[in-house]
Amino acid sequence: QVQLVQSGAEVKKPGASVKVSCKAFGYTFTGYYIHWVRQAPGQGLEWMGRINPNSGGTNYAQKFQGRVTMTSDASVSTAYMELTTVTSDDTAIYYCARTRTGTPILNWGQGTLVTVSS
């Protein structure tokens, strides 16, 4: 069955970078977009962007432009999200999720808690 398995929790100091991975199982990795969504403690869902693993093309939310990089490696069916220059405001659970063009998110990763603290 379809599974998205994310890397483990991270603790980072302000100003550092964090990279989260998302390994796909049970489907053709290049056939679906991978999205990244975050949720700060007690807050709402925030869409960060998406990558097309087939072409490598990306779309980023304006808020994260210049600070986020989404990549993928089809040889290991894995997508990555790197966020640079983190602050305490970036403390959140980061989810990967998959969609096809014109479809909503039906499959989510388990989430990766990123904590930014000095």
Added chain:
Amino acid sequence: DIQMTQSPSSLSASIGDRVTITCRASQGISKYLVWYQQKPGKVPKVLIYAASTLQSGVPSRFSGSGSGTDFTLTISSLQPEDVATYYCQTYNSDHMHTFGGGTTVEIK
């Protein structure tokens, strides 16, 4: 980026009440609108997609309507298991897939 404005941000209603949540897009998104339900500690679950299509397995008390910029999620008869936070999201491939701010539903 497109903005999605949900209202209210929270509501309290009695069991059996009809509950309505609205979502407004800052530009037209046709019917590329999905409603999710999220319970604490869980990932979001699709209730309604394409603005008005009920996802398989979702109780029929949930319904959606709208197109263009204005959308509504209705719970026809609120049940205890409906306590959750509800989010709208656009998934039009021409736009950023922005979420609304969420609506927390509680039982009065």
